[in-house]
Ligand SMILES: NC(=O)c1ccc[n+]([C@@H]2O[C@H](COP(=O)([O-])OP(=O)(O)OC[C@H]3O[C@@H](n4cnc5c(N)ncnc54)[C@H](O)[C@@H]3O)[C@@H](O)[C@H]2O)c1
């Protein structure tokens with residue numbers, strides 16, 4: 001995208017130029033800091049599976065070049081004159097959104113994630129007509145409403161993934177009443193979102209069962225992540241034994257799959273909450289929904305008030321992501337490994353130390 005008069009600051013980035021899934025260095029520009037803006041030097045950025053879906057154009061909405069990344073952590077370098085909540089040197093983060101209309105019913109209720117004019121952190125058209133570039137880059141400028149303060153106890157690298165993975169699982173647990181002691185929460189798919197879901201559900205005092213296709217993840221789910229139980233979804237006996245036991249399931253699976261066998265794990269009135277975004281339409285026989293008065297719900301990230309609340313709660317309970325910190329030049333290998341679910345449990349790019357101008 002050609003620089004506009006207000007986009008004056010050069011930044012280094014990693015960009016996809018086509019749907020191959022390959023990222024290459026690119027110099028981009030960022031807008032100068034507006035009155036309500038916070039300028040941030042990016043130090044870390046998590047690699048969400050949505051980045052992979054997006055660069056490969058699996059959702060059929062890609063604009064190239066695309067700079068992915070919406071799990072951003074860094075330090076404030078400059079603030080606009082109207083900004084009172086942040087100052088240079090503050091430790092902050094940015095998640096999936098960088099702006100919204102700020103005046104509709106959803107925005108008034110702090111659910112900017114449901115605003116029809118939401119501007120996502122990358123691959124979205126910004127107010128000035130430019131396409132937004134995400135956190136696989138050295139800096140970003142964001143309206144202060146969309147900046148999250150890192151509590152002192154929250155490390156920037158292990159906290160960065162909470163800005164998407166964390167809020168995406170925290171918000172549905174909160175709004176579907178699964179964040180109270182004694183509930184039985186199922187977590188489908190033990191990846192970036194899934195492993196954080198286990199940690200939050202445990203912090204809420206819930207009983208947590210991981211539902212996974214990978215028996216190899218059982219021991220670490222129980223020992224390291226603190227899950228109470230583990231069900232191998234391909235094992236009919238285990239699925240039968242767990243039938244009708246769960247109050248809710250957070251479904252983080254990134255691949256297409258039929259929901260029917262999993263609905264049977266829910267108690268009457270139980271809720272299957274979709275956060276995973278596979279490409280094909282959902283397949284669910286009506287009987288599996290209707291018998292037992294089940295609910296099938298969806299949930300998109302979360303609002304900014306809830307995002308700040310989430311990271312504060314995480315800091316209080318010691319919830320952080322388990323990460324593999326990687327250098328910028330490892331990003332293509334990391335993407336390949338992410339596609340194979342070969343990561344425990346989130347790649348985070350060490351932007352501050354390794355993303356250099358290599359063009
Ligand atoms: N709703 C939202 O707001 C939101 C936010 C972030 C991510 N997402 C989506 O959530 C999904 C998960 O993201 P992530 O970053 O945690 O991905 P991830 O790759 O880290 O984890 C996905 C997990 O699903 C598992 N999986 C894959 N196929 C499976 C199958 N057939 N059965 C059971 N498990 C299977 C993988 O082993 C992996 O552990 C993606 O589709 C992503 O786009 C949605």
Ligand SMILES: [Zn+2]
Pocket residue numbers: 048049050051070096164165
């Ligand atoms: Zn994400």
Ligand SMILES: [Zn+2]
Pocket residue numbers: 100101102103104105106107108112115116117
């Ligand atoms: Zn709005």
